[in-house]
Amino acid sequence: MAADLLGPAEIRELAARLGVAPTKRLGQNFVHDPNTVRRIVAAAGLGTADVGLEVGPGLGSLTLGLLAVAGHLHAVEIDPVLAAALPETVTRHAGRTAAGRLTVHQADALRTTAADLGDPAPTALVANLPYNVAVPVVLHLLAELPSLRHGLVMVQKEVADRLTAGPGSRTYGIPSVKLAWYADARSAGRVPPNVFWPVPNVDSGLVAFTRREPPRTDVPRKRVFAVIDAAFAQRRKTLRAALAGWAGGPDRAAEALVAAGVDPGARGESLTVGQFAAIAASAPVTASTAE
Numbered sequence: 001m002a003a004d005l006l007g008p009a010e011i012r013e014l015a016a017r018l019g020v021a022p023t024k025r026l027g028q029n030f031v032h033d034p035n036t037v038r039r040i041v042a043a044a045g046l047g048t049a050d051v052g053l054e055v056g057p058g059l060g061s062l063t064l065g066l067l068a069v070a071g072h073l074h075a076v077e078i079d080p081v082l083a084a085a086l087p088e089t090v091t092r093h094a095g096r097t098a099a100g101r102l103t104v105h106q107a108d109a110l111r112t113t114a115a116d117l118g119d120p121a122p123t124a125l126v127a128n129l130p131y132n133v134a135v136p137v138v139l140h141l142l143a144e145l146p147s148l149r150h151g152l153v154m155v156q157k158e159v160a161d162r163l164t165a166g167p168g169s170r171t172y173g174i175p176s177v178k179l180a181w182y183a184d185a186r187s188a189g190r191v192p193p194n195v196f197w198p199v200p201n202v203d204s205g206l207v208a209f210t211r212r213e214p215p216r217t218d219v220p221r222k223r224v225f226a227v228i229d230a231a232f233a234q235r236r237k238t239l240r241a242a243l244a245g246w247a248g249g250p251d252r253a254a255e256a257l258v259a260a261g262v263d264p265g266a267r268g269e270s271l272t273v274g275q276f277a278a279i280a281a282s283a284p285v286t287a288s289t290a291e
Contacts, residue, residue, distance in 0.1 A: 003064040003065060003067060003098065004064070004093040005061065006034070006064065007033075008033075011032040014085075018059075018082070018085050019081070029197070029200050030061060030196060031061040032196065037061055037064070039189075040062060040126065040206065043152055044066075045152075046070045047071075050069075050123050051120045051122045052066045052072070052122065053127070053141070053148070053151075054075045054126055055076050055125070055127040056129060057075040057076075058077070058079075059082065063075055063090060064089075066126055067101060071101065072102075072103070073102050074103050075105065076112055077105070103117075109137050112140075113144050113145075121145070124151050124152075125150075127153050128153075129153050131155065131156040131200075134159050135159060135163070139178055139179065142182040142183065143221070149211050150183075150209065150211065151209050152188060152206060154206055156200075156203075157203040159205070160206065163207045164207055167270055168269065182211055183210055184209065184210050185207055186207075187206070187208075188207065188208040189206045190203055192204075214277070215274035215277045219280045224276055230245060230246040231243060231271070239264055239265075239271075243257070246283075252283075257279060260275065262279060
């Protein structure tokens with residue numbers, strides 16, 4: 001049977017029946033507009049060969065749309081009440097066959113690993129992410145789940161801008177560079193507040209990504225990320241100064257930068273992820289640069 005998507009009335013009725021009220025602590029804003037769900041599912045581009053991963057399915061709005069197109073769906077939900085109710089909601093609105101292609105994990109996405117999810121391994125992340133943990137969740141899952149090949153996440157518009165920013169942009173920073181280590185990312189549109197319950201006081205944005213190989217394989221990711229963290233910790237400083245603590249002094253930082261072909265007088269917001277990797281590769285391994 002085709003999925004019967006949830007509208008505002010169904011969302012309110014389901015929440016009342018479960019005794020659930022959206023909480024700021026968990027960053028819960030439930031999508032109640034079927035057209036928005038259809039738009040997200042279409043933009044995500046999942047097919048029957050895909051195994052979806054949804055973080056924070058909540059009451060199941062997006063879950064129903066994803067099960068209509070994906071071969072299987074893992075749903076990671078930290079709220080035990082919502083996690084327990086999701087299979088019944090799917091059965092009621094999409095049928096038992098769809099429910100049979102759903103695996104619910106009552107867990108914290110920030111602690112979830114490939115072993116926790118098991119088979120089939122997820123290939124696509126599609127989620128309406130809580131604003132307060134969106135960036136850590138995306139980066140954690142890309143690190144832990146090498147099977148993820150693409151995805152589409154809905155996040156606060158400001159966060160979406162940061163994730164998709166390029167070098168030289170005023171919004172370019174740590175989230176931009178770290179996501180670029182794993183994937184090519186792009187903006188996939190804006191989502192207005194009125195499609196959520198409760199209505200947030202900010203717009204949301206869609207971020208699409210496609211995984212690619214990291215820019216270098218001869219330097220550990222953690223070492224590259226340490227360089228990125230140091231470079232943006234003091235945005236107004238030159239890299240020679242900003243990386244002094246990381247490299248063991250400004251002169252050693254300058255040596256590493258020159259060896260990597262980077263101007264020591266440049267600032268972090270002007271560098272690509274490949275340049276950060278080159279800096280990490282050029283520095284001697286010390287206590288602050290080792291993985």
